[in-house]
Amino acid sequence: MTEAEGAATFRNATDMYGRFIGRYTPSLAAALIRAAGLEADSRVLDVGCGPGGLAGALAEIVGQENVAAVDPSQPFVSVCRARLPLADVRVAAAEELPFEDDSFDAAFAQLVVNFMTDPVRGVGEMKRVVRPAGKVAACTWDYREGMTMLRAYWDSAHDVAPAEAAEFDEGKNMRYATPEELTALWETVDLAEVASGELSVTVQYEDFDDLWAPFPTGLGPAGAFCASLDPEQQEALRAALSRRLGDPKGPFELSARAWYAVGSA
Numbered sequence: 001m002t003e004a005e006g007a008a009t010f011r012n013a014t015d016m017y018g019r020f021i022g023r024y025t026p027s028l029a030a031a032l033i034r035a036a037g038l039e040a041d042s043r044v045l046d047v048g049c050g051p052g053g054l055a056g057a058l059a060e061i062v063g064q065e066n067v068a069a070v071d072p073s074q075p076f077v078s079v080c081r082a083r084l085p086l087a088d089v090r091v092a093a094a095e096e097l098p099f100e101d102d103s104f105d106a107a108f109a110q111l112v113v114n115f116m117t118d119p120v121r122g123v124g125e126m127k128r129v130v131r132p133a134g135k136v137a138a139c140t141w142d143y144r145e146g147m148t149m150l151r152a153y154w155d156s157a158h159d160v161a162p163a164e165a166a167e168f169d170e171g172k173n174m175r176y177a178t179p180e181e182l183t184a185l186w187e188t189v190d191l192a193e194v195a196s197g198e199l200s201v202t203v204q205y206e207d208f209d210d211l212w213a214p215f216p217t218g219l220g221p222a223g224a225f226c227a228s229l230d231p232e233q234q235e236a237l238r239a240a241l242s243r244r245l246g247d248p249k250g251p252f253e254l255s256a257r258a259w260y261a262v263g264s265a
């Protein structure tokens with residue numbers, strides 16, 4: 001299968017990603033970039049770029065030519081490459097970045113550290129490819145509380161399938177989802193002047209179905225849990241989530257909090 005064909009087969013999932021997490025990406029990327037502090041003439045790396053929301057925000061500041069991006073998912077890489085044809089977008093994991101030491105002024109990872117196979121190695125690689133005194137910055141959702149959509153979803157899952165939800169709740173399972181854990185990771189890989197804090201964003205939904213649609217497709221850990229339920233449980237979960245969100249009939253908005261860490265290489 002050619003890369004273009006691969007990207008085509010993933011188009012629905014990519015669209016769903018846009019409706020699921022991608023709708024949060026532009027404002028979250030802007031907040032992360034602000035927290036890290038980025039100069040216009042920088043060369044930057046987006047690690048775990050997905051379809052390229054953060055890479056696109058970076059390109060608006062430094063120009064596509066000064067952006068590199070990696071993701072282990074070929075379909076995501078194809079979408080990101082199509083979006084930013086002048087950027088250097090490659091299939092790679094954080095743990096083995098295909099770049100020389102000191103190649104970048106800053107490296108970012110948005111909603112990725114908690115998915116890395118080996119976060120110490122992955123963030124260590126981000127430090128390696130950033131020049132001395134350059135920035136390494138990342139953020140992860142506050143799965144335990146402030147990411148309203150996912151928290152309401154898992155709380156509803158506990159109502160409907162308590163034993164299963166207790167096992168798969170991202171609020172319990174996700175690592176590096178507190179500022180303390182992120183800070184400790186940044187210090188473990190010897191990043192200096194580590195700062196951490198919160199990033200808050202708000203997104204709009206057309207209606208409840210707009211929010212619900214990605215879950216039964218199996219996208220992400222929350223979607224995988226939804227897809228594993230039988231149709232009756234899925235419907236009960238849908239109803240429980242709607243109730244928790246106040247049974248919205250039309251457009252509504254939700255807030256989401258992420259934690260960030262930034263340090264100097």
Ligand SMILES: C[S@@+](CC[C@H](N)C(=O)[O-])C[C@H]1O[C@@H](n2cnc3c(N)ncnc32)[C@H](O)[C@@H]1O
Nearest residue numbers: 048049050053073093094110111112115116117
């Ligand atoms: C929640 S998505 C975030 C995508 C994008 N950064 C964004 O903000 O929309 C998580 C991404 O991490 C990628 N990922 C998973 N394991 C990874 C690893 N070891 N190194 C780099 N990226 C990884 C996934 O392929 C996926 O694109």
